[in-house]
Structure formats: C-alpha cells, structure tokens
Amino acid sequence: MKKLVIILGLCTVTALTGCTKDMSNRDVYEESGNTINVNNKRHDLYNEGASRGMRNVSNNYGFVRHQKSPLMNDNTANDHYSALDREQAANIISKLSTDIPNVSDVSTLVTDQEVLIAYNTDSKDRNLTADQVKKTAMSVVPRYYHVYVTDNTVLRRDVENLANVDSTSRNARNLVNGLITQMKKSPQGQRINASEDENGRTADDNIGRDNR
Known part of the structure; x- marks a missing residue:
C-alpha cells in the first residue's frame, strides 16, 4: 500500500512539473499583451498583410x-x-x-x-x-x-x-x-x-x- 502511494505521488509531481514547464513556455511564446509571441511575430514579418485583405x-x-x-x-x-x-x-x-x-x-x-x-x-x-x-x-x-x-x-x-x-x-x-x-x-x-x-x-x- 505504501509503495502504491509513493508511486502515485511521484506521478503527480511529474505531471505538475510538466504542466508548469508547458505553462512557462506559453507565457513566453504564446501570450499576447506585453509578452512576445515568437511564432506569430515571425509569421507577421513574412505575411503580415494576409489577414488585412492586402493584395x-x-x-x-x-x-x-x-x-x-x-x-x-x-x-x-x-x-x-x-x-x-x-x-x-x-x-x-x-x-x-x-x-x-x-x-x-x-x-x-x-x-x-x-x-x-x-x-x-x-x-x-x-x-x-x-x-x-x-x-x-x-x-x-x-x-x-x-x-x-x-x-x-x-x-x-x-x-x-x-x-x-x-x-x-x-x-x-x-x-x-x-x-x-x-x-x-x-x-x-x-x-x-x-x-x-x-x-x-x-x-x-x-x-x-x-x-x-
């Protein structure tokens, strides 16, 4: 029983760590506002006018x-x-x-x-x-x-x-x-x-x- 509790505890910690890391990446690369969306900015440089109906x-x-x-x-x-x-x-x-x-x-x-x-x-x-x-x-x-x-x-x-x-x-x-x-x-x-x-x-x- 104790082994099962320990295993479940480790899995929970691992899952939380993964979520935290993922959220950290989102904070830097995906949010708008004062943060920089790297993927969108790179796309904007090459095709910024696509969504504006430009030729x-x-x-x-x-x-x-x-x-x-x-x-x-x-x-x-x-x-x-x-x-x-x-x-x-x-x-x-x-x-x-x-x-x-x-x-x-x-x-x-x-x-x-x-x-x-x-x-x-x-x-x-x-x-x-x-x-x-x-x-x-x-x-x-x-x-x-x-x-x-x-x-x-x-x-x-x-x-x-x-x-x-x-x-x-x-x-x-x-x-x-x-x-x-x-x-x-x-x-x-x-x-x-x-x-x-x-x-x-x-x-x-x-x-x-x-x-x-």
Whole structure:
C-alpha cells in the first residue's frame, strides 16, 4: 500500500512539473499583451498583410501613401514596423520619409527591384531632400534595390496608378521604366559611392538589362 502511494505521488509531481514547464513556455511564446509571441511575430514579418485583405504580395507591387500629421508632437507616424513584403516595405518608407524636414506627403511604390517615391516638399535644397528620401528608402529595402525619387507632384498620380498594375502583366515593366525616366528629371541626390550612381546602379546593372 505504501509503495502504491509513493508511486502515485511521484506521478503527480511529474505531471505538475510538466504542466508548469508547458505553462512557462506559453507565457513566453504564446501570450499576447506585453509578452512576445515568437511564432506569430515571425509569421507577421513574412505575411503580415494576409489577414488585412492586402493584395497578393508575390504578384503585385506594394504601395502606401502617408501625410505628415498636422498636430505637433504627434508620434503615431513613428510606429515603424519591420516587414519583408512589398506593401509593408512601402509602408515603412512612407512613414519614415514624412519624418524628414520639409517633406509632408510621400507616395511609395515598391516593385521587385526598385523603389519609386513621389513626395511633396517646400525644401530650398531639393538635392539634399532627394538624397535624404532616397537614403531612407535604401535603409529599408535589400541592397540590390534601386531607388528613384521625385518632388514633381504631377508624377504622384503615375506612381499611384502603378499600384493597381499586376506586376506579372506584360506591360508592367514598360510602365515602370517609363515612369523612372520621368522621375530622373528631378534631383536624385548624391552618388551612392564611386561604383554606384545616384540610384544605386552599377555598370554591371546596365549590362543586359532594360535601359533605365
């Protein structure tokens, strides 16, 4: 009888230990609130827009427009999130760019290899502002991306219209290239370095590639 009681007692302790360990893991990895849900956060980085009805990120460009808040010390635009899909990248770039002095309205389009940004500014140094907007975008996207900017607000509509173009369509690349040609008439900022031009293109990028 005593042996049976001892065995039952050990089983109970083991079961409680297992439950406690399991609950501990849930506290760290599964709860919401102030704890971090590791699995969900990892999923959000790659597919955050799936539950929001966003377009299929593999077949479409990402487009987001942000305007600077008219309220002083409004930091809602500083809620920057990390993401790897095109629409989320456009979201981050637009938000960050509205923090730049003299930049109040930013439309960003992210393709599979470029970032196109149209913004409104009253800056007296257009080239400096273009450089700041461009480098902001480059800090978000992978290094192989090329960034094109324009402060010509007439081109904003063209950038926005491309957001509705299926990136897999036959004419999509021609439309993007045509808009890039128009955007490059605006200041593009400084060269990235000795081997890369203002948009981050190298001599190798121009070999066997579409002329942009």
